Amino acid sequence: MFEFDEVPLPKLGLTGLEGVMSEEELAIQGMAHRFAAEVMRPIAEKLDKMDHEAAVAEDSPIWEFLEKIEESGLLDLAAIAGMSNEEKARIIPIIFEELAWGDSGLAMGYLVSKFPAFAAYNTGDAEIIERFGHLRGCWAATQPDRGCDLVDIEASECHPGERQGRGNLVARIEGDEVVINGQTSAWVSGAPIAQSALLYSQFDDGDGIYNEDGSHKYVGILVPFDIPGVTKGKPLDKMGMRALCQGEIYFDNARVPLKYMIADADQGYSSFFGALTFANMEMGISFTGVARAALDHALAYVHERKQGGTEIINHQTVRARLFKMHQKVEACRAMAKRVFDYNYGPNGPHLLASATSKTYVTDTCVEVCSEAIQLFGGNGLTREYPLEKLFRDARASQIADGENNMLGLKAATWLSKAYKDKNGL
Template sequence: MFAFDRIPNPTLGMAGLEAQLSEEERAIQEVAHRFAEEVMRPIGRKLDHMTPDEVVAAGSPLWDYVRQMKEIGLLDLQAVGAMSSEQKARMLPLIFEELGWGDPGLAIFSLATAFPAFAAYMSGDPELIDRFGNGIGCWVGTQPDRGSDLGDIQATQVHPGTKQGRGNLFAKVVGDEVVITGQCSAWVSGAPVATSGFVFCQCDYGDGLWNDQGGLNYIAALVPFDKGVTKGKPLDKIGQRPLPQGEIYFNDVVIPKKYVIAGQDTAHGAFFGALTFANMEMALTFTGVARAAFEHALAYAHERKQGGTQLINHQSVRARLFDMWRKVESARAIAHRVVNYNYGPNGPHVLGSITSKTYVTQAAFEVANEALQMFGGNGLTKEYPLEKIFRDARAALIEDGENNLLSLVGGSWLSTWYKQQHGL
């Protein structure tokens, strides 16, 4: 039982129903929030109105963002790497929610362009760290003719009697070298400005591309973009326009085997790990997007008059606001729960990350949609922030794995767990 001498107003933190944060956690949250508000939102709005070519051009506000993000050190790889699992589980949710609240495209840009550096540092190889540990990179995985097959790395969704498509980008091991040929899709984040890539593609190790399950053999390698690499035009899209994306062409690019991070026996695990982290981060980021949409709607409801009074005085409006609120809180709860799972003794696992990514991005889209509806015609105009948030949230339902395909993969993992538990 709880007892009160008087009925108090609720005490809410920056991120809603917050439990006690430590002094250090509160300080990091406030730094991230201030950066999101003062740097990310203004730059994100500018970039959203620019053409894709203008976004990546010299002198673009994008480079001011890159400089300031580096200066503030919120995503410093060495600092994050030095954290314990418990610290990561506490700190990363605070940081990524605020960055998503600021601008999800820019938040994802900072993470996606660090993938080669992450892989280099995790290898522990000084040569790789020196070669790939700095600069702007990208994570090359998706291909034009393969769509969501990449998300089904274990080929659990392959139709009986068939096999996954060959795709457009493949590697071949030749002696002590690897030759990479073909193109990735136009959805590779950071590609137009990247100087290297963490490339994940199908590979012929000498016995063909396909394995016995109808899936493909893969390789994960660090690839510099200085020789044999060309790029297409930056992608023009409706959402997350501050995030430059584009295709890359590999013209018989030769790299030494030393640059291979994961080979035939370990490449599936490498992608599994990358997707597990990426989906987890998407959930944290788009919790911030959902919160931003809700906060704009809450403020507007107290400002806008309709029917002779502020919107907030109408019962239906209060009910709709509360529905948005509980979706934001539920999104944050599952996002934090999965982070704790992934950095706990039973994790990490892609099942948890898929659970949070699909739920949170759907919730963010629904909250953004309802918030835009509350703004009425104003919500459709670029003068107000909701139309951009709506577009950004819509893109997340496909980004880092289309939600329906991810749900199929998640369902397969639940079945695998059940069969193991019951000896089936």
């Protein structure tokens, strides 16, 4: 049992109930927090209120953010690549919780801008690294009428007797080139300002795009945008995460070298599975940061706002609700970090783990933001205060990187498969 000479105040770190952190981890956390507070929040506030086309124009503050985060070195690819898995499991979540505490849209946008470069470095091919390693990118996978169907890429959730609908983005091989035709959905994060894409496309190998089970043949391709046949649509006007610019990409007989197909039809599903597993893992820790931001604002406000002759923190119901918010944020962080440990540990990574975190955290983040608005009362509904923006951002997270109900179905399917395998069923 624990013994005290006198009852102390709780010692809380930036994220609340922090355990042991090394000096390096505390320094990284402090650096990321200052960047989030001093750079990201002011820029995100401006972008949130801007027209969606102005937000990606030449004079947009988005370019200031991109310049400053590159200068910060917070997400240096070479440094991250040189970390052990144990270091990645501890340091990456520290960074992304703080960045998303600053603004989830900017944090997510910068993350996906590195996806093509990450994929290029993973090939180990010097030519591909030279071509894509320095380009600002995006992750392009969904298509019109192919959102949840893409998350269910192996078609396990198709209606009995049916197969998935045909999307309009198709790649095929001609000689030593890959030819791409069609368009992505309007939800490609970072597309309006991207110079390249990690593109997942339906693939026609000469026998059509369907496998025998009704799923699609899929490939992963690195595509530079400075080639003929690639154009972009207008930036998407949307409700939440407005600092994360999104838009469609059009391909009209766009041709790239065959070696840019980094995942062929035999590898396409597993490659996309890996990207989705990473993205869901990051969503979990990032929206822990958003929930914490809502809690922080609420905690400050209830010590200032007076009703009933006193600051509202002195009302029992307010304290009870505030504690529930604190409890939920701590639960989100515990789950999100556990998933990092699993994915970078000997048993991972797997989408079951990442989807567990992503769905729980984003659903809970909506609850925390909603309760924070309630504590703010009418002020929480105005754009003068930050809560309505946080709520919009949180609500978008339940759909981004896989709609939560579909992710839950996929996770339950994997849970069942693991049970059957373990019990010989």
